[in-house]
Amino acid sequence: MRKISACLLFVIVLAGCGQAWNDPYPAGDAGRDILYAAFTDRPKHLDPAQSYTEDEATFIAQIYQPPLQYHYLKRPYELIPATLEAVPQPRYVDAAGRELPADAPAERIAESIYELKLRPGIRYQPHPAFAVDTAGQPRYLGRGIADGRQSVGDFPENGSRELTADDYIYQIKRLAHPRLHSPIYGMMADKIVGLKELGDTLRVAAKELPADDWLDLDAYALNGVERLDARTWRIRIKGKYPQFLFWLAMNFFAPMPREADRFFAQPGMAEKNLTLDWWPVGTGPFMLTENDPNRRMVLTRNPNFHGETYPCEGEAGDREAGLLADCGKPLPLIEAAVFTREKEAIPYWNKFLQGYYDASGISSDSFDQAVRVNVGGDVALTEGMQGKGIRLLTSVRLSTFYQGFNMLDPVVGGLDEKAAKLRQAISIAIDQEEYISIFLNGRGIAAQGPLPPGIFGFEAGEAGMNGMVYDWIDGRARRKSVETARKLLAEAGYPRGRHEKTGEPLVLYLDTTTGGMGEKSRLDWLTRQFAKIDAQLVVRSTDFNRFQDKLRKGSVQMYYLGWNADYPDPENFFFLLHGAETRVGHGGENSSNYANPEFDRLFLRMKNMDNTPERLDIIRHMNGILQHDAPWVFGLHPKSYTLVHRWLKNRKPSDVGNNILKYQRIDAVDRAAARREWNQPVRWPLAAGLLLALAAILPAVLGYRRREQRSARRDE
Numbered sequence: 001m002r003k004i005s006a007c008l009l010f011v012i013v014l015a016g017c018g019q020a021w022n023d024p025y026p027a028g029d030a031g032r033d034i035l036y037a038a039f040t041d042r043p044k045h046l047d048p049a050q051s052y053t054e055d056e057a058t059f060i061a062q063i064y065q066p067p068l069q070y071h072y073l074k075r076p077y078e079l080i081p082a083t084l085e086a087v088p089q090p091r092y093v094d095a096a097g098r099e100l101p102a103d104a105p106a107e108r109i110a111e112s113i114y115e116l117k118l119r120p121g122i123r124y125q126p127h128p129a130f131a132v133d134t135a136g137q138p139r140y141l142g143r144g145i146a147d148g149r150q151s152v153g154d155f156p157e158n159g160s161r162e163l164t165a166d167d168y169i170y171q172i173k174r175l176a177h178p179r180l181h182s183p184i185y186g187m188m189a190d191k192i193v194g195l196k197e198l199g200d201t202l203r204v205a206a207k208e209l210p211a212d213d214w215l216d217l218d219a220y221a222l223n224g225v226e227r228l229d230a231r232t233w234r235i236r237i238k239g240k241y242p243q244f245l246f247w248l249a250m251n252f253f254a255p256m257p258r259e260a261d262r263f264f265a266q267p268g269m270a271e272k273n274l275t276l277d278w279w280p281v282g283t284g285p286f287m288l289t290e291n292d293p294n295r296r297m298v299l300t301r302n303p304n305f306h307g308e309t310y311p312c313e314g315e316a317g318d319r320e321a322g323l324l325a326d327c328g329k330p331l332p333l334i335e336a337a338v339f340t341r342e343k344e345a346i347p348y349w350n351k352f353l354q355g356y357y358d359a360s361g362i363s364s365d366s367f368d369q370a371v372r373v374n375v376g377g378d379v380a381l382t383e384g385m386q387g388k389g390i391r392l393l394t395s396v397r398l399s400t401f402y403q404g405f406n407m408l409d410p411v412v413g414g415l416d417e418k419a420a421k422l423r424q425a426i427s428i429a430i431d432q433e434e435y436i437s438i439f440l441n442g443r444g445i446a447a448q449g450p451l452p453p454g455i456f457g458f459e460a461g462e463a464g465m466n467g468m469v470y471d472w473i474d475g476r477a478r479r480k481s482v483e484t485a486r487k488l489l490a491e492a493g494y495p496r497g498r499h500e501k502t503g504e505p506l507v508l509y510l511d512t513t514t515g516g517m518g519e520k521s522r523l524d525w526l527t528r529q530f531a532k533i534d535a536q537l538v539v540r541s542t543d544f545n546r547f548q549d550k551l552r553k554g555s556v557q558m559y560y561l562g563w564n565a566d567y568p569d570p571e572n573f574f575f576l577l578h579g580a581e582t583r584v585g586h587g588g589e590n591s592s593n594y595a596n597p598e599f600d601r602l603f604l605r606m607k608n609m610d611n612t613p614e615r616l617d618i619i620r621h622m623n624g625i626l627q628h629d630a631p632w633v634f635g636l637h638p639k640s641y642t643l644v645h646r647w648l649k650n651r652k653p654s655d656v657g658n659n660i661l662k663y664q665r666i667d668a669v670d671r672a673a674a675r676r677e678w679n680q681p682v683r684w685p686l687a688a689g690l691l692l693a694l695a696a697i698l699p700a701v702l703g704y705r706r707r708e709q710r711s712a713r714r715d716e
Contacts, residue, residue: 020354020675020676020678020679020680021679021681022354022679023356023675023679024340024351024356025338025356030668030672031668031669031672032335032336032668033333033334033335033336033665033666033668034334034335034336034337034338034666034668035334035336035337035338035358035648035661035664035666036337036338036340036356036357036358037337037338037339037340037357037358037359038339038340038341038342038348038351038357038360039055039058039297039339039340039341039342040055040341040342040343040348041055042055042293042294042341043055043056043058043059043293044056044277045277046059046060046063046276046277046278046279046280046288047180047275047276047277047280048060048064048171048251048252048254048256048280049171049174049175049177049180049182049252049256050180050181050182050183050277051251052183052184054658057251057658058339058658059280059288059297059299059339060251060254060280060282061251061284061658061659061660062284062285062286062299062337062659062661062662063125063280063281063282063284063286063287063288063299064251064254064255064280064282064283064284065082065083065122065163065254065255065282065283065284065659066082066083066248066249066250066251066252066253066254067081067082067083067084067116067168067248067249067253068080068081068082068084068087068245068248068249069081069082069249069657069659070249070654070656070657071311071314071657072311072314072652072654072657072660072663073311073313073314073315073318073323073324073652074313074314074315075315075454076454076455076456076568077454077568077654077656077657079245079246079249081119082249082659083118083119083122083163083255083283084116084117084118084119085117085118085119086117087245088114088115088116088245088248090112090113090114090237090240090242090244091112091113091115092104092109092111092112092113092240093109093110093111093113094108094109094110095110097110106239106240106608109239109240110238110239111193111236111237111238111239112236112237112239112240112241112242112244113234113235113236113237114234114235114236114237114244114248115228115232115233115234116165116168116232116233116234116235116248117231117232118163118164118165118231118232119307120162120231121162121306121307122162122163122283122307123160123161123162123163123283123304123305124160124161124162124163124257124281124282124283124304125160125281125282125283125284125287125302125303125304125305126158126159126160126287126303126304127152127158127159127160127260127281127287128140128152128155128157128158128159128263129159129257129259129260129262129263129264129281130158130159130160130161130257130259131155131157131158131159132159138259138262138263139157139159140155140157140263141262141263141266142266143267144268145266145268145269146266146267146268146269146271146272146274147268149272149274150272150273150274151274151279151291152274152279153289160304161257163255163283164230164231165227165228165229165230165231165232165233166227166230166258167255167256167257167258168233168253168255169222169225169227169233170217170218170255170256170257170258170261171252171253171254171255171256172192172195172222172225172235172253173198173217173220173222173225174217174256174261175188175195175252176189176195176196176198176199176202176222177202177206177215177217178199178202178203178206179206179215182252184247184252185199188247188252190238191237191238191241191244192222192224192225192235192236192237192238193223193224193236193237193238194221194222194223194224194225194236195222195224197223198220198221198222201220202215202217202220205220212267212270213265214261214262214265214266216262217258217261218258223236224236224237240608241608242608242609242610243567243569243571243572243607246566246567246568246569247567249567249656249657250566250567251658254282255282255283256276256281257281260276260281261276264276264279278291279291282302283302283304283305284302284305284659284662285301285302285305285308285331285332285659285661285662286299286300286301286302286305286332286336286337286661286662287299287300287301287302293341294341295340295341296338296339296340296341297338297339297341298336298337298338298339299336299337299339299661300335300336301332301334301335301336305331305332306330308330308331308662309328309329309330309331310326310327310328310329310331310333310650310663311324311327311663312324312327312328318652322649322650323650323652325649325650326649326650326663326665331662331663332661332662332663333650333662333663333664333665333666334661334664334665334666337661345363345365345366346365348360349363349365349366352643352645353388353678354675354678354679355645355671355674355675355678355679356675358644358645358647358648358666358671359642359643359644359645359648359651360642360643361640361641361642361643362641362643364441367441369382369384370382370385370392370643371385371392371441371641373441373442379392379394379442379641380392385643388645388646388674388678389645389646389674390643390644390645390646391643391644391645391646392641392642392643392644393641393642393643393644393651393652393653394639394640394641394642394653395639395640395653395655396444396445396452396453396454396637396638396639396640397452397564397637397638397639397640397655398452398454398455398564398565398568398655398656399452399562399563399564399565399637399638399655400447400450400451400452400562400563400573400634400635400636400637401447401560401561401562401635401636401637401638402447402450402560402561402562402632402633402634402635403430403510403558403559403560403632403633403635404558404559404560404561404591404592404631404632404633405423405557405558405592405630405631405632405633406554406556406557406558406559406591406592406593407592407593407594407595407631408554408584408593409556409557411508411557412508412557412558413593415596415629418491418492418493419492420628420629420630421488421489421491421492422488422489422492422493422494423629423630423631423633424468424469424485424488424628424630425485425486425488425489425492425533426485426508426530426533426535426630426633427466427468427469427630427633427634428468428469428479428480428481428482428484428485428488429482429485429529429530429532429533429535430526430529430530430633431479431529432446432447432634432635432636433446433479435522435525435635435636436636438525439521439522439525440636440638440639442639443638443639443640443641444636444637444638444639445636445637445639446634446635446636447634447635447636447637448464448465448466448469448470448477448623448627448634449464449466449623449626449627449634450573450574450576450577450623450626450632450634451570451573451574451619451623452565452573452637453637454568454655455565455568455569455570455572455573456568456569456570456611456615456616456619457570457615457616457619457620457623459620462477464623465477466627466634467627468627468628468630469627469634482532482533485532485533486533486534489506489533489534489535494506494535496534497533497534497535497536498534505534505536506534506535506536507535507536507538508530508535508536508537508538508557508558509537509538509539509540509556509557509558510526510537510538510539510540510557510558510559510560511540511542511547511550511556511557511558511559512539512540512541512542512547512559512560513541513542513543513544513547514541514542514543523539526539527539547559551583551591552583552584552587553584554583554584554593559591561591562635563576564655565655565656567656568655568656570606570619571603571606571607574603574606574607574622575589575590575603575607576589576590576591577590577592577594577599577626577631577632578590578599578600578603579594579595579596579597579599579600580600582594582595592631592632594629594631596625596629598625599622599625599626599629602618602621602622602625603622605618606618606619606622640653645671645674646667646670646674647666647667647668647670647671647674648664648665648666649664649665649666649667650663650664650665651664
């Protein structure tokens with residue numbers, strides 16, 4: 001009896017000792033500067049020549065260093081050096097190779113020449129690809145190297161070396177590699193001198209090699225990229241293309257050491273997932289030391305990283321928000337980051353509330369628990385979140401979602417005034433503010449044009465308002481009335497929703513991909529929006545491939561799409577409506593097949609300009625043309641909401657700078673204390689169980705003892 005009671009008492013005491021009873025992490029990590037996060041989608045590509053998604057950038061942007069990066073705190077976004085000594089300024093030459101002044105007209109510029117120079121002393125992470133033997137030869141090259149090995153950690157020896165210009169040149173060549181299928185090859189082949197020709201040559205060479213043989217890119221020249229010395233190289237760009245600097249901040253242009261490419265190309269490596277797509281090799285602040293993309297991925301501080309410090313200036317309000325407290329400190333500020341895969345929203349959310357994830361988004365199911373929206377539309381945290389010291393970070397994404405019209409369609413297309421009024425009427429009828437409130441919990445702002453906030457040329461208030469859809473009343477934009485939309489529809493030739501000559505009802509068709517949960521509610525809502533102006537909406541759902549095929553052929557009438565900025569420049573949004581980018585005829589990204597000669601003329605003038613008042617005036621004119629022509633129903637710019645625990649410091653939303661992990665800091669002591677406080681075991685059920693166990697056992701024990709005593713007396 002005493003033994004049973006002692007065991008139960010031990011369980012109760014143990015539950016109240018040490019780290020929190022439900023802590024999913026090793027006890028030895030409790031006081032370390034480790035950031036804990038979750039990921040939902042398994043990254044498919046960690047090779048910088050192939051990767052082009054946000055979930056992949058979460059990892060590789062911490063490992064690789066392209067030449068440039070974005071200032072972490074400044075807005076609008078500002079390019080600064082990453083591995084370079086300075087942001088390169090282009091030189092311009094004409095067709096004869098003669099130097100041109102910086103303000104030369106774009107039509108005279110045959111090539112833009114960028115010269116890039118590395119900072120000295122930048123070194124790669126320790127990696128077996130750099131390991132050499134006593135003769136200075138690669139240690140891990142040869143037959144059977146992959147035998148018995150499952151990860152790069154299974155190779156006992158590592159090496160490193162300094163970053164060189166050759167590594168950046170090698171990576172640019174990889175964009176043309178026919179087996180990699182880089183998503184930006186087509187665009188860069190039109191910009192980088194000689195890249196298209198290199199791609200053609202490599203395709204021929206690859207056909208002559210066995211499928212698993214290594215293609216040595218050093219054996220092939222790239223005319224438009226020249227090595228000047230070990231730390232300097234030159235890139236020639238066709239014409240004037242100032243946006244190329246933004247591409248130099250993307251992982252596509254991160255360095256790739258020839259040794260790593262050769263190491264992973266050996267027979268047997270790919271079968272073990274020993275590839276650049278699985279094990280990146282970089283010079284950045286972190287290196288991937290654990291990769292189980294179905295369960296857990298771990299980034300650990302690169303011991304060879306040095307030379308970067310936390311910024312000492314930002315935008316207004318950063319100092320008050322504590323974002324400059326670590327000014328001048330060496331980066332990174334944490335020693336590791338552990339990412340755990342969470343396939344379901346509820347477990348993710350619960351672990352965040354328990355303190356086991358340092359930050360979290362907000363799903364629709366958890367929105368009311370986390371956030372309350374005041375009468376005026378202001379957003380604030382609930383008392384429960386505030387009580388835990390949780391902060392809410394919000395930002396408008398550099399994204400635009402829109403409903404497009406096919407301008408080749410005989411009903412909704414065309415540039416004549418009647419067709420424009422039909423599209424304007426629909427734009428008024430679809431209440432974007434209501435949609436944002438109902439389906440996005442208020443997480444978005446109604447778009448007035450293609451440009452989101454944060455892009456040069458976006459203007460808030462009355463200056464940027466779409467006057468075709470809104471009126472400025474009492475200091476704010478108010479959507480025009482349904483009566484105004486009906487009047488426009490009548491002027492378009494459809495009084496009361498019927499053709500003015502034939503009397504046939506106005507039936508409009510929306511092509512969309514098969515949606516997930518909640519899609520029926522959204523489409524029902526949209527149907528009601530059209531019904532307000534007596535128009536009938538027919539939704540044609542299809543799979544993604546069929547939908548894309550219909551866009552290519554121009555066989556849609558209306559459609560839904562969105563665009564996330566590749567880089568923070570108005571050209572990256574306006575090109576979606578440039579006549580030379582139409583899907584039909586050009587195979588471009590202009591799915592509306594919109595072609596307005598005046599807009600196109602202004603676009604070509606605007607796209608190569610610096611951000612000057614003159615450029616702003618042109619953008620205003622372009623926005624005015626689009627608002628009148630209405631090739632899109634300008635939908636919304638989504639807002640991101642992030643919850644951050646009080647112990648996570650220096651977190652600031654960024655849409656284009658993905659290498660943000662190095663700036664963040666953890667107060668591990670505060671986190672450990674909060675976890676213990678928030679995860680106290682509920683002991684009364686255990687105590688009640690103990691009493692019930694005693695109540696059940698005691699009669700049996702007493703009965704057994706009585707029988708033993710009676711037996712002993714009989715024996716006497």
